[in-house]
Amino acid sequence: MTLAERWRAARPPAAGVHVDSAACSRQSFASIDAATQHARHEAEVGGYVAAEAAAPALDAGRAAIRALTGMEDAEVLFTTGSSHALDVLLSSWSGERTAACLPGEYGPNLMALAHHGFDVRELPVDGFGRLDLDALGTVLATDPPALVHFTVLGSHSGIVQPAHDIASACRAHGIPLIVDAAQGFAHLDCSAIGADAVYSSSRKWTAGPRGVGMLATRSDLVSDVARLRLTHGETNVGLHLGLSVALGEHLAAGPDAVQARLREVGAATRTALADVAGWRVWEPVEEPSAITTLHPPDGVDPMSVRARLIAEHSIVTTYLATERAPKEMTRPALRISPHVDVTDTDLETLADALTAVTR
Structure with missing residues (x-):
């Protein structure tokens, strides 16, 4: 086949x-069954016992995320989606609040940056909205932002951005890089970007369930309060399992x-x-x-x-x-x-x- x-x-x-996969892909039988079976298991043995039993499968999901982002030492956290992951990172940020983004940045991301008090500057682009690498070095050297938030593939366009190149430029200038891979994860090769944090949703190209996402990050970019909120007893373990199964299917394919x-x-x-x-x-x-x-x-x-x-x-x-x-x-x-x-x-x-x- x-x-x-x-x-x-x-x-x-x-x-x-x-x-419509850029909005929400179709889940597999296996992903659907994983979430369903976990709900049944919760009813049989209790939610906390069922969560303990699910731990190995969730660890496998985290390992898959590390492999697909190329971030072997990253802390991996399950979120409710991409917007949630960005909010976690921005609310944890303790440095100067200036950020550089592409002009084609996702509107809700711009709203989140404004909500957290960030002054947003635009990165240079060509006529297609693709990052202009020739002008990038000058921008980062003359007026460096505190961080770069980079959308590897936009919500409004299929133009692929040179994520690896901007990661190299950010490293050269000592600027942390956060990558929004909501449209890139399981769609493009995100394993060699070299970012400080990468986040994505489950429901798009990964074809996992709605209402769950993933964040791979340097541990120091997430506050203890944010981490606690992501790991408390109200997390939806069933959806995390559905995502973990979808990740396994992606790796198997x-x-x-x-x-x-x-x-x-x-x-x-x-x-x-x-x-x-x-x-x-x-x-x-x-x-x-x-x-x-x-x-x-x-x-x-x-x-x-x-x-x-x-x-x-x-x-x-x-x-x-x-x-x-x-x-x-x-x-x-x-x-x-x-x-x-x-x-x-x-x-x-x-x-x-x-x-x-x-x-």
């Missing part, structure tokens, strides 16, 4: 065409094979949707990600298009409001993000449906 066939067989059949397949998926999607009904694909065809951003024709509302694709064609996509990247987006868009199991027929169906609802 191919990787796509194994992925499909491990999950309940999709009720239509699911090209082979991260290199998954990444290669997702690059194929991205190229196939952008090729299939080029110039469909006047929509414009933003990313270059060979951009090494599976996220495709579609800019609408004049007068077409992507929110209405998304709703009609679901209601009339059972196709799930993502509506991108400008609030996702308020310093870069000038108009709403539509995001297409298939996982490894997408077929050519799925993409043809999407192209035909998009034409129909646009007209």
Whole structure:
């Protein structure tokens, strides 16, 4: 069986065409069963006894996170998601509150930085919103921020950022680097970035359950109070187990094979949707990600298009409001993000449906 066939067989059949993995992928039977069985075990022996029994599986999940981030000595904490992880890091920060980010930084991240009193500066980028490495050194040398918060792959764009290069630059200038890998983890190679902290959600490309995320970090970047809140008795162990199982499945499938397949998926999607009904694909065809951003024709509302694709064609996509990247987006868009199991027929169906609802 191919990787796509194994992925499909491990999950309940999709009720239509699911090209929304950048928002929430489809969980496997094994991930669903892990959380369900733990809830049953809690009812049988009590929550704390069941949590102790789950400890080895959770340790395996943490080990997988260390392997996939390349942070062998990192402290790994389960969170409720990416936003929670960032809040933990920012609330624990004791230094000067200046941060550098890309202009395309995720809107809620900018709100979190402002909430915690950070003055945000912009990193230099090219016309695609990709980090301008030639100008980076000058920026970091002449007006260094206290930290760099770097989104390796945006919520609003499939443009892959040079995370390893910025990590090298930050190390050279002694600046801590926090990486938002919500869209990159289990999608791109995050094992050699060299960041001080990396965080992600479970529900996206990892295909774990909603309501849980992960943080791999230097221990000194998390306060004792924040650590205690993350490890107290109210944590949802069942969801942590579901994530741990999903991580194990990802490792078993082979991260290199998954990444290669997702690059194929991205190229196939952008090729299939080029110039469909006047929509414009933003990313270059060979951009090494599976996220495709579609800019609408004049007068077409992507929110209405998304709703009609679901209601009339059972196709799930993502509506991108400008609030996702308020310093870069000038108009709403539509995001297409298939996982490894997408077929050519799925993409043809999407192209035909998009034409129909646009007209």
